[in-house]
Amino acid sequence: MTTQVTRKLMRVVFIDTVAEALATNAKLAVLTADISSPFFNEARARYPERVINVGIREQAMIGLAGGLSLAGYRPVVHTYAPFLVERPFEQIKVSLGHQDLGAVLVGIGSSYDDLPRGRTHQSPGDVALLDTVPGWTVHVPGHENEVEPLLRKAIAGDGRVYLRLSDKVHSEAIPLSDGFTVLRRGSAGVVVAVGPVLADVLAATSTMDATVLYTSTVRPFDHAGLRAAVVASTPNVVMVEPYLRGTSAHEVAEALGDVPHRLRSHGVRRDQEVRAYGSAADHDRLHGLDAASLAESIAGFFDGRSDGRENAG
Structure with a gap:
């Protein structure tokens, strides 16, 4: 039982x-x-x-x-x-x-x-x-x-x-850290999950050879932690944040200022306002923050089918 x-x-x-x-x-x-x-x-x-x-x-x-x-x-x-x-x-x-x-x-x-x-x-x-x-x-x-x-x-x-604070939570508590916690290690690139998006990121990358970092503290941003993960992997970086897409892009640029890298940002869309009610899960899909959308976008980014300049979702 x-x-x-x-x-x-x-x-x-x-x-x-x-x-x-x-x-x-x-x-x-x-x-x-x-x-x-x-x-x-x-x-x-x-x-x-x-x-x-x-x-x-x-x-x-x-x-x-x-x-x-x-x-x-x-x-x-x-x-x-x-x-x-x-x-x-x-x-x-x-x-x-x-x-x-x-x-x-x-x-x-x-x-x-x-x-x-x-x-x-x-x-x-x-x-x-x-x-x-x-x-x-x-x-x-x-x-x-x-x-x-x-x-x-x-x-x-x-x-x-x-x-x-958020109503959306993941199922397992991660030990707190001032910076990034490494949950998986891989060679195709680095995926950063911020707070509530973790479950979808883990599901999206479950079959990928990717490093997954988790954090519940986004400011100050862990420049050293991201840099170390990128140096140990491949300079493909995916930021998945539960707020406006690209919010931490400038922090990634600062962390990797002398490291040639590619960045894909996921978050709430900037190109249009979603004027609908529905459920939070519906909005996750509309913004490309659900596991299926993330999996398709991240896989395409890692294998070179997309260059990271266009927005997913």
């Missing part, structure tokens, strides 16, 4: 971890903008000065996070990714970045987790947008077991951290 393991959603792990940390860290503050606020009702009753719901005022929420940081607190700021990164981006740039203040931003919804709510709740460009402001650490966990240690490390620090 097999034992069924109950798995928590990443969002639940986040809420539980923060609620526990509030009891032991008097300098921890939590800011919400209605989203998930009811889950913090008990914590708010205990620590009303440190658990604050601002309502639908995301710009004010980031400004308040900057003020709390100036006052010596460690603010954890939470809502849907588009309301956390895109809507208050000026405040992120000025109140946090320009003043060199720390905060932990925790987003849900990811690229297209909550399809019934439409485009307003989608944010495939969040990581690319944060890339325009220096000094951000970006975590993209692919398994719920990665969330707590990444979050506790972020709370204990003083820098600017974005934790991008």
Whole structure:
């Protein structure tokens, strides 16, 4: 008889971890903008000065996070990714970045987790947008077991951290690393899987002679790890990311600046907006992020049938 393991959603792990940390860290503050606020009702009753719901005022929420940081607190700021990164981006740039203040931003919804709510709740460009402001650490966990240690490390620090939570997870927790973890070694090329896309990447490359790297931390980017993998294999690099296609292309170029290489980027399409509901699996297929699409694209790239300049999907 097999034992069924109950798995928590990443969002639940986040809420539980923060609620526990509030009891032991008097300098921890939590800011919400209605989203998930009811889950913090008990914590708010205990620590009303440190658990604050601002309502639908995301710009004010980031400004308040900057003020709390100036006052010596460690603010954890939470809502849907588009309301956390895109809507208050000026405040992120000025109140946090320009003043060199720390905060932990925790987003849900990811690229297209909550399809019934439409485009307003989608944010495939969040990581690319944060890339325009220096000094951000970006975590993209692919398994719920990665969330707590990444979050506790972020709370204990003083820098600017974005934790991008997802409803899509892979089945096996990978030991955390600051850079890339080598899951397979091969000679045809290197495939990098970021967070939630791992299961599809492993399925797509199951019969390929490819090196597969995994990471849940994309910023800072592990230049040395990618370089070592390419030197030991073939300079064919495939980046598979669960957000805007090509987001890490500039990091690959920097890592391999003096190494002639070919790059294929997979992610959410840039050439058109997908104006459909459906399921996340439907959108994976539309963006070429499902296992079958990845397998066809990567195989063609490795064997020279395509040169990597065109986009897959």
